[in-house]
Amino acid sequence: MRALTYEGPYxxxxxxxxDPRIEHPQDAILRVTCAAICGSDLHLxxxxxxxxxxxSTFGHExxxxxxxxxxxxxxxxxxxxxxxxxxxxxxxxxxxxxxxTACCENSNPSSDVACGVFGYSHTTGGYDGGQAEYVRVxxxxxxxxxxxxxxxxxxxxxxxxxxxxxxxxxxxxxxHGGETVVVFGAGPVGLFAMKSAWLMGAGxxxxxxxxxxxxxxxxxxxxxxxxxxxxxxxxxxxxDATGGRGADASIDAVxxxxxxxxxxxxxxxxxxxxxxxxxxxxxxxxxxxKGGTVSVLGVxxxxxxxVDFGTAMNKCQTIRTGQCSVKRYLPRLxxxxxxxxxxxxxxITHRYPLEQAPHAYHQFAQKRDGCIKAVxxxxx
Ligand code: NAD
Ligand code: ZN
Ligand code: ZN
Numbered sequence: 001m002r003a004l005t006y007e008g009p010y011x012x013x014x015x016x017x018x019d020p021r022i023e024h025p026q027d028a029i030l031r032v033t034c035a036a037i038c039g040s041d042l043h044l045x046x047x048x049x050x051x052x053x054x055x056s057t058f059g060h061e062x063x064x065x066x067x068x069x070x071x072x073x074x075x076x077x078x079x080x081x082x083x084x085x086x087x088x089x090x091x092x093x094x095x096x097x098x099x100x101t102a103c104c105e106n107s108n109p110s111s112d113v114a115c116g117v118f119g120y121s122h123t124t125g126g127y128d129g130g131q132a133e134y135v136r137v138x139x140x141x142x143x144x145x146x147x148x149x150x151x152x153x154x155x156x157x158x159x160x161x162x163x164x165x166x167x168x169x170x171x172x173x174x175x176h177g178g179e180t181v182v183v184f185g186a187g188p189v190g191l192f193a194m195k196s197a198w199l200m201g202a203g204x205x206x207x208x209x210x211x212x213x214x215x216x217x218x219x220x221x222x223x224x225x226x227x228x229x230x231x232x233x234x235x236x237x238x239x240d241a242t243g244g245r246g247a248d249a250s251i252d253a254v255x256x257x258x259x260x261x262x263x264x265x266x267x268x269x270x271x272x273x274x275x276x277x278x279x280x281x282x283x284x285x286x287x288x289x290k291g292g293t294v295s296v297l298g299v300x301x302x303x304x305x306x307v308d309f310g311t312a313m314n315k316c317q318t319i320r321t322g323q324c325s326v327k328r329y330l331p332r333l334x335x336x337x338x339x340x341x342x343x344x345x346x347x348i349t350h351r352y353p354l355e356q357a358p359h360a361y362h363q364f365a366q367k368r369d370g371c372i373k374a375v376x377x378x379x380x
Pocket of ligand 3 (some may be wrong): 089091093095104105106
């Protein structure tokens, strides 16, 4: 089959690879119809995630049709159209039983920190991802969800990660009504966090980014006020906008940045950062009021980051974070989509055949050409 392959920092290609096969009785093989590119894939691309091996295939946001099933993938049949949560989960361990599929202890036995994730390095189990014609899906009857006929592939693919993650980010802010929420990053995850914050009763949503077309999108689609961190001092602007007190909650939908990245140059941390830095996270601590909440969705792959923890500690802030346990949000989010309260495919601005994956990565990484979210369509 054809599959995207990692060729070293900043390089991906599309190559021939052996077709995946059933390796365990609970596996299924999926013919991938749609695989999205995520901001998390950029951390892999930038070499920020330890043990990302040459030749591995990325892709953890997958929709497809079942081609083949193992003898114990009960309830899944060839021909089923499935959306696949990015976490690989056994469904039976202590964590899975409590809905914490992002903490499953059987999908990545080599680590007590990270559960299995599709296409996300050997630190999350070394599973190949779905930016390919076919993918092996472990525990296929546990995580994947049959897609209702009235939900198309583009809406469905957002439910595998970006939408539930943004929703979790707002949920972790513990909103009761009327709060001011600042969201750093107007990418797909941040935009979904903004929409979700409104659904949960926020009184004011402020988006921070530097990419003009994304800030426009945040204003238009997510009803947010916006701040361009290239032109204003974000901390002062949020303080001014909140009578000096600071926001009730903030959400980091950015994550670690490669050393020397344009973002780091823009905010002047070049030279201080070693592996990856945490500009947005530190801004969260500074814009959030005393006693407020900082919700961290951004992925932190490198083993250390420059985090201003003292500010958070002294301001008595609550910090919540985590990989999203996608499965537990699916019933309510599917309902929001089917009833028209959320229109997630509006974020999918770009579609590419698999062969153009390197170009798609480039457009998405450089924030070019109005790209919010890009998907690969391996079978056209
Ligand atoms: P994206 O690359 O499309 O968007 C990130 C945005 O952040 C960009 O628009 C960029 O311009 C902006 N940005 C960069 N530095 C900034 C700063 N200092 N302040 C404000 N904005 C800044 O990525 P995405 O797909 O939206 O993902 C966002 C983050 O969420 C990534 O770190 C990703 O790994 C993470 N993520 C986490 C989970 C989870 O389960 N916790 C799941 C999916 C994605
Ligand atoms: Zn993702
Ligand atoms: Zn488990």
